[in-house]
Amino acid sequence: MDDAPIKVFVDTSSVSYYPTGVSIYMLSLLRELLKMCDEAEVVSGVASIRPRVQRRICELLAEHGVKLPFSRIWLPGRIAAAFPRLGRLLAIPPVPQVDVVHATSYLPPAWVNADRLVVTVHDLRWFRFPQPEFTPWERLRQEMPAVAQRADAIVADSHATKRDVCEFLEVPEQRVFVAHLAPQEPWPDIDGHTTRAVLREWQLRPGDYFLTVAEIAPHKNYARLLEAFGRFHDARPDATLVVVGRYGWHAEAERKRIVEMAPAVRWIQGCTPEQLRALYGGARAFFLVSLYEGFGLPVVEAMSSGCPVCYATGSAMDEVAGEAGVAVDPEDVASIHEAMLSLWDDAHLRERLACGARERARLFTWERTARRTLEAYRYALAH
Numbered sequence: 001m002d003d004a005p006i007k008v009f010v011d012t013s014s015v016s017y018y019p020t021g022v023s024i025y026m027l028s029l030l031r032e033l034l035k036m037c038d039e040a041e042v043v044s045g046v047a048s049i050r051p052r053v054q055r056r057i058c059e060l061l062a063e064h065g066v067k068l069p070f071s072r073i074w075l076p077g078r079i080a081a082a083f084p085r086l087g088r089l090l091a092i093p094p095v096p097q098v099d100v101v102h103a104t105s106y107l108p109p110a111w112v113n114a115d116r117l118v119v120t121v122h123d124l125r126w127f128r129f130p131q132p133e134f135t136p137w138e139r140l141r142q143e144m145p146a147v148a149q150r151a152d153a154i155v156a157d158s159h160a161t162k163r164d165v166c167e168f169l170e171v172p173e174q175r176v177f178v179a180h181l182a183p184q185e186p187w188p189d190i191d192g193h194t195t196r197a198v199l200r201e202w203q204l205r206p207g208d209y210f211l212t213v214a215e216i217a218p219h220k221n222y223a224r225l226l227e228a229f230g231r232f233h234d235a236r237p238d239a240t241l242v243v244v245g246r247y248g249w250h251a252e253a254e255r256k257r258i259v260e261m262a263p264a265v266r267w268i269q270g271c272t273p274e275q276l277r278a279l280y281g282g283a284r285a286f287f288l289v290s291l292y293e294g295f296g297l298p299v300v301e302a303m304s305s306g307c308p309v310c311y312a313t314g315s316a317m318d319e320v321a322g323e324a325g326v327a328v329d330p331e332d333v334a335s336i337h338e339a340m341l342s343l344w345d346d347a348h349l350r351e352r353l354a355c356g357a358r359e360r361a362r363l364f365t366w367e368r369t370a371r372r373t374l375e376a377y378r379y380a381l382a383h
Contacts, residue, residue: 005041006377007098008033009112012044012070013077014105015057019273021297022122024184025157026104027064031185032370034068039374045071045095047080047087047111071095073111080111087111100377106140107147116380118373119151123294123316124164129219145169152380155179155373157295158316177379179372180320181295182364183304190277198278202242202266209240209266210340211283211307213276213298216255217248220290221312221330226257226265228336233264236344241265242279280305285343285350288317289330296320300364303357308350310339324360325353 010030014022033042048054054072061070071091073080080087088095088111101114108117126141148154148169154176156162162176190198196206210229214220222243229241246269247255258267271279280286286302289312293299296317302309303324311317312330321327326343328335342349 005037005039006100006374006381007041007043007096008100008102008118008377009095009098009109009114010042010044010102011104011109012057012061013046013048013109015060016053018060019184019270021181021295022105023060024297025120025122025181027060027066028182028185028366029104029370029373030061030066030068031064032366033373034066036370036374040377043069043071043096043098045073045091045109045112047073047075047077047109049074049076069093069096077109081109084111084113088113100380102373102377103147103151107143116152116377117150118153118155118376118380119147120155120157121148121161121165121169121294122157123161123292124168125219125292125294127164127168128292151175152383153177153376155376157181159319160316161294175379175383177372177376179369179376180364181297181300182366182369183301183361184273184297185366190274190281192281194274195278195281198275199282201275202268204240204242204266204279204282206282207284208238209242209283210285210287210343211242211244211279211302212287212289213244213279213301214288214290215245215248216243216251216258218251218254219292220245220248220254222251222254222258224330224333224336225287225289226254226261228333228340229265230261231333231337232340232344235341237264239264239284239344242268242283244268244271244276244279246270276301277305280307283307285310285340285353287336287339288312289328289336290315290317291330293317299325300361304361306354306358308343308353309357310336310343320364322360324356 017023073087073091098114100116101112103119285308287310293315309325311321311325313327326339328339
């Protein structure tokens with residue numbers, strides 16, 4: 001039996017979008033895979049005509065302790081994909097021959113030469129919520145069925161995403177490996193004094209606000225969350241809803257409503273891991289009531305911080321939070337409003353949920369994610 005490490009090219013292009021969920025996944029997974037050097041040898045690279053993109057990826061990899069052989073191709077990604085031989089010829093340093101290409105953000109880098117392909121599918125929301133106008137997701141909706149059929153194995157963030165992969169992309173169950181995510185690392189462990197100091201930057205006090213962490217996008221269900229909070233705020237005028245998230249696609253109505261509801265709603269478009277950890281730690285409760293989540297990484301981050309969680313049923317959050325959170329119907333504003341009242345007024349409920357949340361969060365580790373990913377590599381090579 002050949003015990004040599006699997007040689008794998010891992011696509012790190014999504015790292016440039018840090019601190020999005022996909023980039024956190026990428027950096028965290030790589031750190032764990034690099035610890036398993038007796039089982040996997042990891043290389044990477046990027047094709048881009050923009051030096052800033054290549055420089056940012058390399059800087060972020062170094063900043064997060066990810067040291068691996070990295071090749072640069074001075075061509076636009078689409079050109080390198082259309083002319084893979086040219087891409088490989090121009091790679092500096094040359095990309096070594098690998099056993100497996102791991103496309104960590106849906107579409108594989110076609111200029112990398114390998115016999116086996118593993119693809120990570122984080123979610124398939126563009127199939128469940130197709131947009132009438134062109135968006136970056138439209139390309140994925142068009143190309144993913146062919147990519148999925150070509151892939152030797154698929155890694156899904158959750159069992160919910162696995163079901164979507166099997167349904168929409170018609171992939172056999174045995175080719176899909178579920179690898180749950182985990183809180184971003186290093187996840188700062190800060191005390192109450194630090195939390196209060198960070199919160200003062202936004203004129204916030206511990207326990208005086210609800211928190212949500214999500215891109216401003218239609219499937220995140222901001223319309224109903226804001227409507228429920230508006231009703232809640234009428235009865236609890238001292239309460240604040242803190243929104244952490246960047247503006248996404250086709251969400252002008254949601255963005256406008258967030259701005260209109262200030263100062264009752266505070267919008268923070270970006271923060272450091274330490275600031276985010278403080279926001280979780282100081283929140284009275286955390287809400288993620290999306291219509292759809294492929295995993296729901298902020299739910300695990302909130303739970304690991306001991307923050308009581310309210311989540312929406314119907315997607316991956318059911319398996320992530322389970323009984324450690326308050327479940328609501330994402331299409332029922334009254335259900336979300338009732339959860340706000342309960343979580344604001346009931347200290348015993350919050351305490352019980354906080355204890356259960358920390359215990360639940362310990363089930364999710366990046367080591368387990370990497371182990372499950374290695375299983376997908378081995379399956380790809382064996383079939």
